[in-house]
Amino acid sequence: MKTVxxxxxxxxxxxxxxxxxxxxxxxxxxxxxxxxxxxxxxxAEDVASETWLQLVRDLxxxxxxxxxxRAWAATVGRNRAMDHLRRQQRRPxxxxxxxxxxxxxxxxxxxxxxxxxxxxxxxLALIATLPADQxxxxxxxxxxxxxxxxxxxxxxxxxxxxxxAAHRGLRRLAEVLxxxxxxxxxxxxxxxxTAADDTGREAGVTDSGTAALKEMR
Amino acid sequence: xxxxxxFDQLRPGAxxxxxxxxxxxxLAAAAAPARVEELAREQDVxxxxxxxxxxxTPVPRRQSMIKLALAKLLTVKVAAAAAAAxxxxxxxxxxxxNIPGPLGELGSGELRQAPAxxxxxxxxxxxxxxxxxxxxxxxxxxxxxxxxxLAAIGEGxxxxxxxxxxxxxxxxxxxxxxxxxxxxxxxxxxxxxxxVEPDTVPTDRTPVELPKPEDPGPPGTIPAPEPxxxxxxxx
Numbered sequence: 001m002k003t004v005x006x007x008x009x010x011x012x013x014x015x016x017x018x019x020x021x022x023x024x025x026x027x028x029x030x031x032x033x034x035x036x037x038x039x040x041x042x043x044a045e046d047v048a049s050e051t052w053l054q055l056v057r058d059l060x061x062x063x064x065x066x067x068x069x070r071a072w073a074a075t076v077g078r079n080r081a082m083d084h085l086r087r088q089q090r091r092p093x094x095x096x097x098x099x100x101x102x103x104x105x106x107x108x109x110x111x112x113x114x115x116x117x118x119x120x121x122x123x124l125a126l127i128a129t130l131p132a133d134q135x136x137x138x139x140x141x142x143x144x145x146x147x148x149x150x151x152x153x154x155x156x157x158x159x160x161x162x163x164x165a166a167h168r169g170l171r172r173l174a175e176v177l178x179x180x181x182x183x184x185x186x187x188x189x190x191x192x193x194t195a196a197d198d199t200g201r202e203a204g205v206t207d208s209g210t211a212a213l214k215e216m217r
Numbered sequence: 218x219x220x221x222x223x224f225d226q227l228r229p230g231a232x233x234x235x236x237x238x239x240x241x242x243x244l245a246a247a248a249a250p251a252r253v254e255e256l257a258r259e260q261d262v263x264x265x266x267x268x269x270x271x272x273x274t275p276v277p278r279r280q281s282m283i284k285l286a287l288a289k290l291l292t293v294k295v296a297a298a299a300a301a302a303x304x305x306x307x308x309x310x311x312x313x314x315n316i317p318g319p320l321g322e323l324g325s326g327e328l329r330q331a332p333a334x335x336x337x338x339x340x341x342x343x344x345x346x347x348x349x350x351x352x353x354x355x356x357x358x359x360x361x362x363x364x365x366x367l368a369a370i371g372e373g374x375x376x377x378x379x380x381x382x383x384x385x386x387x388x389x390x391x392x393x394x395x396x397x398x399x400x401x402x403x404x405x406x407x408x409x410x411x412x413v414e415p416d417t418v419p420t421d422r423t424p425v426e427l428p429k430p431e432d433p434g435p436p437g438t439i440p441a442p443e444p445x446x447x448x449x450x451x452x
Protein backbone atom coordinates (compact mmCIF):
# COMPACT_ATOMS: atom_id res chain seq x y z
CA MET A 1 0.00 0.00 0.00
CA LYS A 2 2.69 2.44 0.95
CA THR A 3 4.44 2.59 -2.37
CA VAL A 4 6.18 5.86 -1.57
CA UNK A 5 7.21 5.11 1.95
CA UNK A 6 9.82 7.83 1.79
CA UNK A 7 7.26 10.56 1.47
CA UNK A 8 7.51 12.84 4.46
CA UNK A 9 3.79 13.00 4.80
CA UNK A 10 3.54 9.23 5.11
CA UNK A 11 6.13 9.15 7.83
CA UNK A 12 4.48 12.08 9.53
CA UNK A 13 1.14 10.31 9.40
CA UNK A 14 2.78 7.38 11.10
CA UNK A 15 3.85 9.69 13.88
CA UNK A 16 7.38 10.53 12.78
CA UNK A 17 7.92 13.89 14.35
CA UNK A 18 11.02 14.84 12.43
CA UNK A 19 9.35 14.00 9.16
CA UNK A 20 6.50 16.28 10.09
CA UNK A 21 8.90 19.02 11.05
CA UNK A 22 10.63 18.72 7.69
CA UNK A 23 7.28 18.82 5.97
CA UNK A 24 6.31 21.91 7.92
CA UNK A 25 9.52 23.67 7.05
CA UNK A 26 9.09 22.81 3.40
CA UNK A 27 5.48 23.90 3.14
CA UNK A 28 4.96 26.62 5.70
CA UNK A 29 7.04 29.47 4.25
CA UNK A 30 5.21 29.32 0.94
CA UNK A 31 1.88 28.91 2.66
CA UNK A 32 2.55 31.89 4.89
CA UNK A 33 3.50 34.05 1.92
CA UNK A 34 0.41 33.00 0.03
CA UNK A 35 -1.71 33.86 3.06
CA UNK A 36 0.03 37.19 3.49
CA UNK A 37 -1.22 38.21 0.11
CA UNK A 38 -4.71 36.87 0.82
CA UNK A 39 -5.32 38.35 4.27
CA UNK A 40 -2.47 40.76 4.89
CA UNK A 41 0.76 40.34 6.74
CA UNK A 42 -0.73 41.11 10.11
CA UNK A 43 -3.23 38.24 10.09
CA ALA A 44 -1.37 35.71 7.99
CA GLU A 45 0.38 34.08 10.94
CA ASP A 46 -2.89 33.47 12.73
CA VAL A 47 -4.57 32.08 9.65
CA ALA A 48 -1.55 29.88 9.03
CA SER A 49 -1.76 28.55 12.58
CA GLU A 50 -5.43 27.72 12.12
CA THR A 51 -4.49 26.00 8.90
CA TRP A 52 -1.83 23.86 10.52
CA LEU A 53 -4.10 22.88 13.36
CA GLN A 54 -6.56 21.55 10.84
CA LEU A 55 -3.85 19.83 8.82
CA VAL A 56 -2.52 18.16 11.93
CA ARG A 57 -5.97 17.16 13.06
CA ASP A 58 -6.89 15.57 9.74
CA LEU A 59 -3.48 14.22 8.84
CA UNK A 60 -4.39 10.69 9.81
CA UNK A 61 -7.04 10.55 7.13
CA UNK A 62 -4.96 12.20 4.44
CA UNK A 63 -4.02 10.07 1.48
CA UNK A 64 -1.46 11.28 -0.99
CA UNK A 65 2.18 12.15 -1.45
CA UNK A 66 4.09 15.27 -0.48
CA UNK A 67 2.93 17.19 -3.53
CA UNK A 68 -0.64 16.36 -2.71
CA UNK A 69 -0.06 17.49 0.84
CA ARG A 70 1.22 20.81 -0.46
CA ALA A 71 -1.94 21.25 -2.48
CA TRP A 72 -4.06 20.21 0.47
CA ALA A 73 -2.29 22.74 2.68
CA ALA A 74 -2.97 25.45 0.11
CA THR A 75 -6.63 24.47 -0.06
CA VAL A 76 -7.10 24.45 3.69
CA GLY A 77 -5.14 27.68 4.00
CA ARG A 78 -7.25 29.36 1.37
CA ASN A 79 -10.47 28.23 3.05
CA ARG A 80 -9.30 29.51 6.40
CA ALA A 81 -8.28 32.78 4.76
CA MET A 82 -11.72 33.16 3.21
CA ASP A 83 -13.34 32.45 6.57
CA HIS A 84 -11.11 35.04 8.10
CA LEU A 85 -11.97 37.65 5.50
CA ARG A 86 -15.63 36.91 5.89
CA ARG A 87 -15.30 37.47 9.60
CA GLN A 88 -13.37 40.64 9.01
CA GLN A 89 -15.83 41.78 6.37
CA ARG A 90 -13.13 43.14 4.21
CA ARG A 91 -11.56 42.50 0.92
CA PRO A 92 -8.36 40.65 0.28
CA UNK A 93 -5.05 41.76 -1.09
CA UNK A 94 -4.97 45.52 -1.16
CA UNK A 95 -3.97 46.40 2.37
CA UNK A 96 -1.38 43.69 2.34
CA UNK A 97 0.39 45.43 -0.47
CA UNK A 98 0.53 48.76 1.24
CA UNK A 99 1.46 47.25 4.56
CA UNK A 100 4.29 45.34 3.01
CA UNK A 101 5.53 48.37 1.16
CA UNK A 102 5.69 50.28 4.40
CA UNK A 103 7.79 47.69 6.07
CA UNK A 104 10.17 46.88 3.32
CA UNK A 105 13.34 45.72 4.95
CA UNK A 106 16.57 47.56 4.58
CA UNK A 107 19.87 45.94 3.85
CA UNK A 108 19.81 43.85 6.99
CA UNK A 109 17.74 41.11 5.43
CA UNK A 110 20.34 39.89 3.02
CA UNK A 111 21.34 36.69 4.76
CA UNK A 112 18.62 34.49 3.36
CA UNK A 113 17.69 36.67 0.44
CA UNK A 114 21.05 36.76 -1.27
CA UNK A 115 19.39 35.37 -4.35
CA UNK A 116 18.74 38.78 -5.77
CA UNK A 117 18.42 42.41 -4.97
CA UNK A 118 14.67 42.08 -4.67
CA UNK A 119 13.52 41.20 -1.20
CA UNK A 120 10.86 38.60 -0.62
CA UNK A 121 8.63 41.21 0.97
CA UNK A 122 8.93 43.53 -1.98
CA UNK A 123 8.23 40.71 -4.40
CA LEU A 124 5.12 39.67 -2.48
CA ALA A 125 3.99 43.28 -2.27
CA LEU A 126 4.27 43.60 -6.00
CA ILE A 127 2.43 40.33 -6.65
CA ALA A 128 -0.25 41.49 -4.26
CA THR A 129 -1.01 44.42 -6.53
CA LEU A 130 -2.27 42.04 -9.21
CA PRO A 131 -5.95 41.27 -9.54
CA ALA A 132 -6.75 38.55 -7.04
CA ASP A 133 -7.14 35.67 -9.49
CA GLN A 134 -3.82 36.46 -11.13
CA UNK A 135 -2.02 36.96 -7.84
CA UNK A 136 -3.31 33.65 -6.54
CA UNK A 137 -2.38 31.80 -9.69
CA UNK A 138 1.14 33.19 -9.62
CA UNK A 139 1.57 32.49 -5.92
CA UNK A 140 0.27 28.94 -6.09
CA UNK A 141 2.54 28.19 -9.00
CA UNK A 142 5.67 30.01 -7.90
CA UNK A 143 5.54 30.16 -4.12
CA UNK A 144 3.56 27.05 -3.26
CA UNK A 145 5.15 25.11 -6.09
CA UNK A 146 1.93 23.60 -7.43
CA UNK A 147 1.42 22.63 -11.02
CA UNK A 148 -1.43 24.17 -12.94
CA UNK A 149 -3.73 21.24 -12.34
CA UNK A 150 -3.18 21.23 -8.59
CA UNK A 151 -3.48 25.01 -8.41
CA UNK A 152 -6.73 24.70 -10.32
CA UNK A 153 -8.10 22.28 -7.76
CA UNK A 154 -7.17 24.69 -4.97
CA UNK A 155 -8.98 27.52 -6.72
CA UNK A 156 -11.89 25.47 -7.95
CA UNK A 157 -10.95 26.21 -11.55
CA UNK A 158 -9.74 24.28 -14.51
CA UNK A 159 -6.03 24.03 -15.08
CA UNK A 160 -6.39 26.06 -18.26
CA UNK A 161 -7.97 28.94 -16.40
CA UNK A 162 -5.10 28.93 -13.94
CA UNK A 163 -2.60 28.99 -16.78
CA UNK A 164 -4.30 31.98 -18.32
CA ALA A 165 -4.46 33.83 -15.04
CA ALA A 166 -0.83 33.09 -14.21
CA HIS A 167 0.24 34.11 -17.68
CA ARG A 168 -1.60 37.41 -17.43
CA GLY A 169 -0.23 38.00 -13.99
CA LEU A 170 3.33 37.43 -15.11
CA ARG A 171 2.85 39.65 -18.12
CA ARG A 172 1.49 42.40 -15.94
CA LEU A 173 4.35 42.04 -13.51
CA ALA A 174 6.79 42.33 -16.37
CA GLU A 175 5.07 45.50 -17.51
CA VAL A 176 5.24 46.98 -14.07
CA LEU A 177 8.91 46.14 -13.80
CA UNK A 178 9.54 47.58 -17.22
CA UNK A 179 7.72 50.78 -16.41
CA UNK A 180 9.60 51.13 -13.19
CA UNK A 181 12.89 50.61 -14.94
CA UNK A 182 12.03 53.25 -17.51
CA UNK A 183 11.19 55.69 -14.76
CA UNK A 184 14.38 55.17 -12.83
CA UNK A 185 15.38 58.25 -11.01
CA UNK A 186 11.98 59.80 -10.58
CA UNK A 187 11.35 60.43 -6.95
CA UNK A 188 8.22 58.55 -6.05
CA UNK A 189 5.34 60.32 -4.46
CA UNK A 190 5.64 59.55 -0.80
CA UNK A 191 2.20 58.05 -0.62
CA UNK A 192 1.67 54.80 -2.39
CA UNK A 193 -1.98 54.79 -3.34
CA THR A 194 -3.90 52.44 -1.17
CA ALA A 195 -5.60 50.65 -4.03
CA ALA A 196 -8.14 49.69 -1.48
CA ASP A 197 -10.91 48.85 -3.85
CA ASP A 198 -11.25 47.18 -7.14
CA THR A 199 -11.74 50.37 -9.07
CA GLY A 200 -8.52 51.73 -7.75
CA ARG A 201 -6.66 48.54 -8.46
CA GLU A 202 -5.66 49.49 -11.96
CA ALA A 203 -3.92 52.64 -10.83
CA GLY A 204 -2.54 50.86 -7.82
CA VAL A 205 -0.70 48.35 -9.90
CA THR A 206 1.60 50.82 -11.48
CA ASP A 207 2.00 53.24 -8.64
CA SER A 208 2.65 50.95 -5.77
CA GLY A 209 4.63 48.68 -8.01
CA THR A 210 6.86 51.56 -8.87
CA ALA A 211 7.21 52.48 -5.26
CA ALA A 212 8.17 48.93 -4.45
CA LEU A 213 10.84 48.92 -7.08
CA LYS A 214 12.27 52.17 -5.91
CA GLU A 215 12.48 50.66 -2.48
CA MET A 216 14.23 47.68 -3.95
CA ARG A 217 17.04 49.66 -5.39
CA UNK B 218 -1.38 27.60 -23.21
CA UNK B 219 2.02 28.92 -22.61
CA UNK B 220 2.30 29.51 -18.92
CA UNK B 221 4.50 26.57 -18.26
CA UNK B 222 6.78 27.65 -21.02
CA UNK B 223 6.60 31.13 -19.58
CA PHE B 224 7.77 29.87 -16.22
CA ASP B 225 10.54 27.91 -17.87
CA GLN B 226 11.77 31.00 -19.62
CA LEU B 227 11.96 32.69 -16.27
CA ARG B 228 14.40 30.24 -14.79
CA PRO B 229 17.64 31.93 -13.83
CA GLY B 230 20.03 31.98 -16.73
CA ALA B 231 17.32 31.72 -19.33
CA UNK B 232 17.68 34.06 -22.27
CA UNK B 233 15.57 37.15 -22.32
CA UNK B 234 15.54 40.88 -22.05
CA UNK B 235 16.11 42.88 -18.89
CA UNK B 236 12.42 42.82 -18.05
CA UNK B 237 12.48 39.05 -18.28
CA UNK B 238 15.44 38.91 -15.93
CA UNK B 239 13.80 41.26 -13.50
CA UNK B 240 10.71 39.14 -13.51
CA UNK B 241 12.79 36.04 -12.88
CA UNK B 242 14.47 37.80 -9.97
CA UNK B 243 11.14 38.83 -8.57
CA LEU B 244 9.74 35.31 -8.71
CA ALA B 245 12.91 33.91 -7.18
CA ALA B 246 12.61 36.41 -4.36
CA ALA B 247 8.98 35.49 -3.78
CA ALA B 248 10.00 31.84 -3.47
CA ALA B 249 13.22 32.45 -1.56
CA PRO B 250 14.14 30.09 1.29
CA ALA B 251 12.41 30.49 4.60
CA ARG B 252 13.51 33.21 6.95
CA VAL B 253 13.80 32.53 10.64
CA GLU B 254 10.84 34.69 11.55
CA GLU B 255 8.66 32.76 9.14
CA LEU B 256 9.18 29.66 11.25
CA ALA B 257 8.57 31.43 14.54
CA ARG B 258 5.53 29.34 15.37
CA GLU B 259 7.05 26.02 14.47
CA GLN B 260 7.09 24.94 18.08
CA ASP B 261 3.36 25.55 18.48
CA VAL B 262 2.63 23.41 15.46
CA UNK B 263 4.93 20.68 16.70
CA UNK B 264 3.08 20.62 20.00
CA UNK B 265 -0.20 20.29 18.14
CA UNK B 266 1.26 17.48 16.08
CA UNK B 267 2.44 15.64 19.15
CA UNK B 268 -0.96 15.88 20.73
CA UNK B 269 -2.81 14.79 17.63
CA UNK B 270 -0.75 11.81 16.66
CA UNK B 271 -1.74 8.40 17.85
CA UNK B 272 0.08 6.78 20.70
CA UNK B 273 3.19 5.13 19.42
CA THR B 274 6.57 3.87 20.34
CA PRO B 275 8.88 6.50 21.69
CA VAL B 276 10.93 8.28 19.09
CA PRO B 277 14.70 8.15 19.49
CA ARG B 278 15.91 10.78 21.86
CA ARG B 279 18.07 12.38 19.24
CA GLN B 280 14.98 13.48 17.40
CA SER B 281 13.60 15.34 20.31
CA MET B 282 16.54 17.33 21.47
CA ILE B 283 15.00 20.68 20.69
CA LYS B 284 11.75 20.08 22.43
CA LEU B 285 13.69 18.50 25.18
CA ALA B 286 15.58 21.72 25.56
CA LEU B 287 12.36 23.68 25.64
CA ALA B 288 10.88 21.41 28.24
CA LYS B 289 13.95 22.05 30.25
CA LEU B 290 13.40 25.75 30.09
CA LEU B 291 10.23 25.25 32.04
CA THR B 292 11.49 22.74 34.51
CA VAL B 293 14.93 24.10 34.78
CA LYS B 294 14.86 25.17 38.37
CA VAL B 295 13.54 21.91 39.64
CA ALA B 296 15.82 20.04 37.33
CA ALA B 297 18.83 22.02 38.43
CA ALA B 298 17.98 21.33 42.02
CA ALA B 299 17.58 17.66 41.30
CA ALA B 300 20.80 17.59 39.36
CA ALA B 301 22.68 19.32 42.12
CA ALA B 302 21.28 16.85 44.57
CA UNK B 303 22.11 13.81 42.51
CA UNK B 304 25.61 14.93 41.77
CA UNK B 305 26.27 15.72 45.35
CA UNK B 306 25.58 12.09 46.02
CA UNK B 307 23.17 9.80 47.71
CA UNK B 308 23.19 11.68 50.94
CA UNK B 309 22.04 14.83 49.25
CA UNK B 310 19.40 12.93 47.38
CA UNK B 311 18.10 11.52 50.59
CA UNK B 312 18.08 14.97 52.06
CA UNK B 313 15.86 16.23 49.28
CA UNK B 314 13.22 13.62 49.76
CA ASN B 315 10.62 16.29 49.31
CA ILE B 316 11.27 16.65 45.61
CA PRO B 317 7.89 16.38 43.87
CA GLY B 318 6.78 12.95 42.77
CA PRO B 319 7.91 12.56 39.19
CA LEU B 320 11.30 14.08 39.75
CA GLY B 321 11.76 12.11 42.91
CA GLU B 322 11.16 9.00 40.90
CA LEU B 323 13.54 10.18 38.26
CA GLY B 324 16.13 10.81 40.89
CA SER B 325 16.01 7.18 41.84
CA GLY B 326 17.20 6.29 38.37
CA GLU B 327 14.42 3.80 37.77
CA LEU B 328 13.06 5.54 34.76
CA ARG B 329 16.19 5.42 32.76
CA GLN B 330 14.60 4.32 29.56
CA ALA B 331 16.22 6.54 26.99
CA PRO B 332 17.39 4.57 23.99
CA ALA B 333 21.06 3.84 23.82
CA UNK B 334 23.07 6.38 21.97
CA UNK B 335 26.64 6.72 20.94
CA UNK B 336 29.05 7.06 23.77
CA UNK B 337 30.40 10.24 22.26
CA UNK B 338 27.03 11.90 22.20
CA UNK B 339 26.31 10.83 25.71
CA UNK B 340 29.65 12.21 26.74
CA UNK B 341 28.84 15.52 25.12
CA UNK B 342 25.61 15.69 26.99
CA UNK B 343 27.21 14.69 30.20
CA UNK B 344 29.74 17.41 29.80
CA UNK B 345 27.10 19.98 29.13
CA UNK B 346 25.04 18.68 31.98
CA UNK B 347 27.99 19.05 34.27
CA UNK B 348 28.06 22.67 33.30
CA UNK B 349 24.46 23.04 34.29
CA UNK B 350 24.81 21.42 37.62
CA UNK B 351 26.33 24.10 39.77
CA UNK B 352 23.74 26.12 41.59
CA UNK B 353 25.69 29.26 40.77
CA UNK B 354 25.08 28.78 37.08
CA UNK B 355 23.61 32.01 35.79
CA UNK B 356 21.39 30.80 33.00
CA UNK B 357 20.59 27.12 33.06
CA UNK B 358 18.32 27.49 30.08
CA UNK B 359 21.28 28.32 27.89
CA UNK B 360 22.92 25.18 29.05
CA UNK B 361 19.86 23.20 28.14
CA UNK B 362 20.02 24.73 24.71
CA UNK B 363 23.69 23.86 24.55
CA UNK B 364 22.89 20.26 25.28
CA UNK B 365 20.41 20.25 22.47
CA UNK B 366 22.81 22.05 20.22
CA LEU B 367 25.74 19.76 20.88
CA ALA B 368 23.52 16.78 20.26
CA ALA B 369 22.16 18.23 17.04
CA ILE B 370 25.50 19.39 15.76
CA GLY B 371 26.06 16.08 14.06
CA GLU B 372 23.38 17.07 11.60
CA GLY B 373 25.31 20.16 10.69
CA UNK B 374 25.70 23.16 12.96
CA UNK B 375 24.30 25.59 10.46
CA UNK B 376 21.13 23.65 10.04
CA UNK B 377 20.68 23.18 13.73
CA UNK B 378 21.05 26.87 14.39
CA UNK B 379 18.37 27.71 11.88
CA UNK B 380 15.83 26.53 14.37
CA UNK B 381 14.18 29.39 16.20
CA UNK B 382 14.72 27.40 19.35
CA UNK B 383 18.37 28.33 19.24
CA UNK B 384 17.88 32.03 18.75
CA UNK B 385 18.54 32.74 22.38
CA UNK B 386 21.67 30.67 22.20
CA UNK B 387 22.95 32.52 19.18
CA UNK B 388 22.29 35.89 20.72
CA UNK B 389 23.99 34.85 23.93
CA UNK B 390 27.01 33.55 22.07
CA UNK B 391 27.20 36.53 19.74
CA UNK B 392 27.16 34.87 16.37
CA UNK B 393 26.28 31.46 15.05
CA UNK B 394 29.93 30.65 14.64
CA UNK B 395 30.64 31.25 18.27
CA UNK B 396 27.92 29.02 19.61
CA UNK B 397 30.00 25.89 19.75
CA UNK B 398 32.80 27.58 21.62
CA UNK B 399 30.29 29.24 23.87
CA UNK B 400 28.72 25.91 24.74
CA UNK B 401 32.06 24.27 25.28
CA UNK B 402 32.98 27.11 27.56
CA UNK B 403 29.80 26.63 29.55
CA UNK B 404 30.40 22.93 29.85
CA UNK B 405 33.98 23.26 30.93
CA UNK B 406 33.60 26.23 33.21
CA UNK B 407 35.91 25.69 36.16
CA UNK B 408 34.45 25.17 39.58
CA UNK B 409 31.62 23.06 38.30
CA UNK B 410 32.08 19.54 39.54
CA UNK B 411 35.06 18.80 37.32
CA UNK B 412 34.73 15.07 37.37
CA VAL B 413 32.34 12.71 38.98
CA GLU B 414 32.89 9.09 39.76
CA PRO B 415 32.33 7.20 36.53
CA ASP B 416 29.74 4.89 38.01
CA THR B 417 27.49 7.73 39.02
CA VAL B 418 27.52 9.51 35.71
CA PRO B 419 24.99 7.59 33.67
CA THR B 420 22.42 6.91 36.31
CA ASP B 421 22.63 10.26 37.96
CA ARG B 422 22.63 12.35 34.87
CA THR B 423 19.98 10.81 32.70
CA PRO B 424 17.11 11.52 35.03
CA VAL B 425 17.53 15.21 34.40
CA GLU B 426 16.89 14.66 30.73
CA LEU B 427 13.76 12.65 31.18
CA PRO B 428 10.99 15.20 31.44
CA LYS B 429 10.04 14.79 27.82
CA PRO B 430 7.10 16.67 26.43
CA GLU B 431 5.46 13.49 25.25
CA ASP B 432 5.43 12.03 28.70
CA PRO B 433 1.89 12.59 29.79
CA GLY B 434 2.75 12.14 33.41
CA PRO B 435 4.77 14.85 35.07
CA PRO B 436 2.72 18.00 35.40
CA GLY B 437 4.39 21.18 34.38
CA THR B 438 6.74 19.70 31.87
CA ILE B 439 4.58 20.04 28.80
CA PRO B 440 5.18 23.46 27.33
CA ALA B 441 1.86 24.36 25.79
CA PRO B 442 -0.92 21.82 25.74
CA GLU B 443 -3.37 24.29 24.25
CA PRO B 444 -3.17 25.56 20.73
CA UNK B 445 -1.70 29.03 20.49
CA UNK B 446 -4.09 31.62 21.85
CA UNK B 447 -6.45 33.11 19.40
CA UNK B 448 -5.87 30.60 16.67
CA UNK B 449 -8.51 28.03 17.19
CA UNK B 450 -11.09 29.70 19.33
CA UNK B 451 -13.61 29.83 16.57
CA UNK B 452 -13.27 26.29 15.47
